[in-house]
Amino acid sequence: MNSKIPQGEMDKKWEDYKGHVKLVNPSNKRKLEVIVVGTGLAGASAAASLGELGYKVKAFCFQDSPRRAHSIAAQGGINAAKNYQNDGDSVFRLFYDTVKGGDYRSREANVHRLAEVSTSIIDQCVAQGVPFAREYGGLLSNRSFGGTQVQRTFYAAGQTGQQLLLGAYSAVERQVALGNVTMYRRHEMEDVVLIDGIAKGIVARNLVTGELERHGAHAVLLCTGGYGNVFYLSTNAMGSNVTAAWRAHKKGAFFGNPCFTQIHPTCIPVSGDHQSKLTLMSESLRNDGRIWVPLKQADTRKGSEIPEEERDYYLERRYPAFGNLVPRDVASRAAKERCDAGYGVGTTKMAVFLDFADAIKRYGRIEAGKKGITDMPEKDIVALGKDVVAEKYGNLFEMYAKITGENPYEMPMRIYPAVHYTMGGLWVDYELQTTITGLYALGEANFSDHGANRLGASALMQGLADGYFVIPYTLGNYLADEIRNGAVDPNQQAFLDTEKLVAERINKLLAIKGTKTVESFHKRLGKIMWDKCGMARNAEGLKQAITEIRSLKAEFWTDVRVPGEVNEMNPELDKAGRVADFIELGELMCIDALDREESCGGHFREESQTEDGEAKRDDANYAYVAAWENKGDSEWALHKEDLSFEIVKPTQRSYK
Amino acid sequence: MEHYHMNLTLKVWRQKNNKAKGSFETYKVKEISSEMSFLEMFDVLNEQLILEGKSPIAFDHDCREGICGMCSMHINGQVHGPWAQNTTCQLHMRAFKDGDTIVVEPWRSKAFPIVKDLMVNRSAFDRIIEAGGYISVNTGNAVDANAIPIDKKKADDAFMAAACIGCGACVATCINGSAMLFVGAKISQLALLPQGGPERESRALNMVAQMDKEGFGNCTNTYACEAQCPKGISVANIARMNKEYIGAGFATEEN
Structure with a gap:
């Protein structure tokens, strides 16, 4: 595997790369076409930036507007090594924290670049009018997030993703107005088109009319997000899917570390079989909320009725240094451990408490102090404290109340881990190019920066880093040689052949006319994945899962019922194509999880743990990126990119 | 929160595409949990329709956490239904009671032409x-x-x-x-x-x-x-x- 990491000192690599990269002259940029699939943070920032440079960009999204991409739902914040708080932060620390937080399974050079450009992202977003939270002096506010000991997270209440996405969306719409970007709404990429092994365009489906369209370009960028919906229940949007990445994988793009899944510790628990998705409660809540379970098993009392001495603040107990702010993987496993041991709360007993009572009192006392009142009655202190908490987390508390019907200002929230993010994705080199020449993957769709566990507030950072500040340089390095090739004709044979195969697949799905709905298959796949390839995995379970998924796949292709016609708006047909791909991906995830006989980050192999139940890495045998090559139906070959750590020497992660 | 189940009658706007003429269709759903979201109730109805060999109802939705802005149902004459400051996806069935009839229409606006059923073009x-x-x-x-x-x-x-x-x-x-x-x-x-x-x-x-x-x-x-x-x-x-x-x-x- 050639990861194309530049030579030289870690902190000079990106600077040197930029200094020597090939450039495309402005008059030639106009002749070069780029396809961007997906309009979330990575896609919108890439499409806007490339449009600004003068490339002709075609952007595709399956939603009715590019502003709907699921980046919009990110709540807590975005990291940047600005050190505005003077608390010891630096590019090096952000780099270090991210490599350590990723449990030493990410590529150092990529992570360092990410930390370097992080500061420019904040500048860019503020210039676009993104309304980040500010202090009274008018300067930007920061908060801390899990896995770090500095305050480097910029935020806009609990709507940071929304504000960043709307910033990128406005930038891309400006390029639409200028004629540099053409937007294809309600379109889904069905396949990538290769000519002599090089990506030259895509076949997309117009979801309104059902028509297939052929689009040629000099390069194709997949900015299509993660694949958490392979678990059926996740915090992803209903439409989030792996299809674009998966079709590229089947055309030759290697898939990196597919089993690396992030289970976010603080989500609203499942309430019943009808559940269609899970809702995240931002990790920022752990800054002020304390996580606990009753000391007694199967305690049925309300949280507010359990006295202090009968509570187990298990994160504070197990990890005194980081307490409630341990990284996500650690917090999630600790919650599972308590619930599995019988200490869970709520009707399903698969939940723990996230309690704000202490924070409300603490803030109330501070507010009383500001007013110079020393003998304020408790209830007035609580009222003042609630106002402060409402200002910080109001929208999250409202969301919780709407979903559960409970008031989190009065009763502790019930939370449980849920699938949230996938660190795995298409394997890319330092230039974000996949193993298919001309095909790039950005943001969550690639595997590169987060290793085996992503730190909070780093997904927004990576999506925007890739789109605003990395791809404009690295893509030029490739396109500089493409100027000789002229426009790509979408009527050549390779396009027609790909379109034909896509049409055949769609017609096949419609022709099955079986007895079971797409949704029912998706739910069954999700259950297999959650039970056997979820927060804890073991060899026996993974082997069973692989067998079960193979038979599910066979059943899907003989018994699924897809209603409607091909030439109309048909959401069930769209979903069928996506679920078919999720089934195949699920199998690969289990194969990858089985192959990796170590625990690292979000990947917890029960066979590999320390005496006190912490994840145990095996650097001697598994310090590599698993890059899987598809060899046909249920067949893959493993390629390894060995990870070398020049700067951050791997140690057993400790947050104690 | 007290949970309960309910049987409901739904009157839903159906329209095959932008050119077709639309009309209301009536559907019954049974044993709907008060803990479901409104769209999960629609999921139940759609599963039912598919198994009956009928065409499921097309509606826009994506994040289902009230932030993407895609969901857009006009419910009993109110946009996004009866709750204040709420999106359709965040409306939960505890807003309704057993035996209710619920009328669901797409956004009504000349500038938002209907794409299909409850979906419009914004x-x-x-x-x-x-x-x-x-x-x-x-x-x-x-x-x-x-x-x-x-x-x-x-x-x-x-x-x-x-x-x-x-x-x-x-x-x-x-x-x-x-x-x-x-x-x-x-x-x-x-x-x-x-x-x-x-x-x-x-x-x-x-x-x-x-x-x-x-x-x-x-x-x-x-x-x-x-x-x-x-x-x-x-x-x-x-x-x-x-x-x-x-x-x-x-x-x-x-x-």
């Missing part, structure tokens, strides 16, 4: 943004983020305006089909921030012109938009838009 909003809902700053041009301190009150007001999710409920609920809350929110956000200063006048003029061109109606101050906005966007933003627009008009005449 690309007019994108075109309004294209007309000026941005700050012209290319990637790489920015100064240090803390170089321009911004009055916290103004920053907070800008944030409140920026909370708009672009769902179009304001248009759908307005007797005039006016998009002024949507447009006013964007103009306000950028007018309140110093970064938005240089393009302030052209932005107001161009966005309003595009809004008119798309066929949205005028504002007659009923305030229904604010009352029904899932994010509680204030009509003060419309006043600010008018101020910006009039100000820009004078400025243009001076030039």
